[in-house]
Amino acid sequence: MTTLFISDLHLDASRPEITAAFERFMTQVAPGSEALYILGDFFEVWIGDDDRSDFNQTIINLLKAYSDSGKALYIMVGNRDFLMGEEFASQCGATLLNDPTAIDLYGTPTLLMHGDSMCTKDEEYMAFRQQARSPQWQQQLLAQPIEARRAIAKQLREQSKSMSSMKAEDIMDVTLEEVIREMTEHQTTRMIHGHTHRPARHQVELGDGIGERIVLGDWYHYLWWLEADNQGYIEQHKRPINQENLLEPAR
Structure with a gap:
């Protein structure tokens, strides 16, 4: 059995091709695993657990089917959700993880x-992150109202895109330095994260040896x-978003 990690799907009703790719992933790839970790920005935006849209329910059903089959599901929030x-x-049927969380991954x-x-x-x-993670600000x-939150989320996304284009x-x-600090503080030799949309594997020089930092990929042109x-x-596996059979090698 295996453990799977994904992040940065940015699921949104306006991007049905990504939703379809995620459904294929959950029905083709995920059943062969014993655990699935979702490390943030699973949704493009999440305006609250009380948003019971049909789209959100579709995603919840896919995740619930996985956890109902006896597999472990873990979710960490990102900067969008x-x-x-x-x-x-x-x-x-998931466990919500703190950021960061240290685990024992098959002995590592x-x-x-x-x-x-x-x-x-x-x-x-x-x-902004410090403000947005404040319990008072979130409350x-x-x-x-939900519609007001949708408008605020849209405004924040537009501001984020505008600022990012100038950085x-x-x-x-x-x-x-922050990578080394986090790995040292948590006494780990491997780090797995998303967010940057720069999938790669990096060696990290730690005080007592060499560690590894693995960056997960985003789901836009590829999953x-x-x-x-x-x-x-x-x-790290990579498939075109429109590939029908994900268990086959990438086309």
């Missing part, structure tokens, strides 16, 4: 993060998943 809460997790101490908290050079975003937002690429990436097993095998 940080309002996901325990009610949503309960509906899916592994740190799981969304990744945005390590982009410390982006001071403007870090200030004030969730007190608004240097390195500012929006994680900083090595990505990381697969690990109890024999030490770990691999």
